[in-house]
Structure formats: C-alpha cells, structure tokens
Amino acid sequence: MAGGVYFDEQQRIWVKTGLKAIGPAGNLLICESTHATFFAPSHDSIHTTVVGKSDVDYTAGIVGIVMGILAGILVIFLIIAIVWWRKHKTINTDLPTYDDRF
Numbered sequence: 546m547a548g549g550v551y552f553d554e555q556q557r558i559w560v561k562t563g564l565k566a567i568g569p570a571g572n573l574l575i576c577e578s579t580h581a582t583f584f585a586p587s588h589d590s591i592h593t594t595v596v597g598k599s600d601v602d603y604t605a606g607i608v609g610i611v612m613g614i615l616a617g618i619l620v621i622f623l624i625i626a627i628v629w630w631r632k633h634k635t636i637n638t639d640l641p642t643y644d645d646r647f
C-alpha cells in the first residue's frame with residue numbers, strides 16, 4: 546500500500562514515523578502528519594538508505610552564491626547610475642523676475 550515518507554535530516558534517512566496514508570482521492574494521495582515537514586509519496590517497499598557525503602548535491606548552494614553575487618553587482622551598478630545621473634542632470638535655475646509678470 547502507498548504511504549508517505551519524510552527525510553529525517555538528523556538521521557539522513559527517509560522515514561515513515563508520524564505519517565499515515567488516509568487514502569487516494571483520484572490521482573492524489575492524501576496523508577496525515579503529526580508534525581510539520583516536507584514529505585513525499587512512497588510505496589511500502591521503499592528501502593531507507595543513509596545518504597553518504599558523496600551523494601551531497603552542491604548545485605543549490607552554488608546557484609545561491611552566484612545569484613547573490615549578481616544581485617550585489619546589480620545593486621552597485623544601480624547606485625553608481627543614480628549618483629552619476631544626479632550629478633549630471635541639469636537644474637533649471639531661471640527664476641521668474643518681477644518684470645516677467647507683465
């Protein structure tokens with residue numbers, strides 16, 4: 546029977562503790578959880594395995610660092626552009642005189 550599992554980050558394994566399949570609803574599997582977690586559907590024949598250090602995927606971390614650097618560069622560029630624009634914009638200093646009223 547299908548059920549749900551979640552990844553226990555401390556033990557680094559997929560476990561079923563605290564999850565219970567309520568039943569299918571069309572193409573959906575409905576599960577109850579006794580705790581807040583991210584969980585996934587599974588089949589009872591799932592084998593829990595420990596994730597070794599060689600299985601660690603650093604892609605998300607690398608993408609996050611690159612995006613942070615790019616965002617920082619964009620902020621610096623915007624600050625430079627605003628400072629340049631404020632320094633080079635022309636200010637109209639022609640004030641109306643008393644004679645301009647007539």
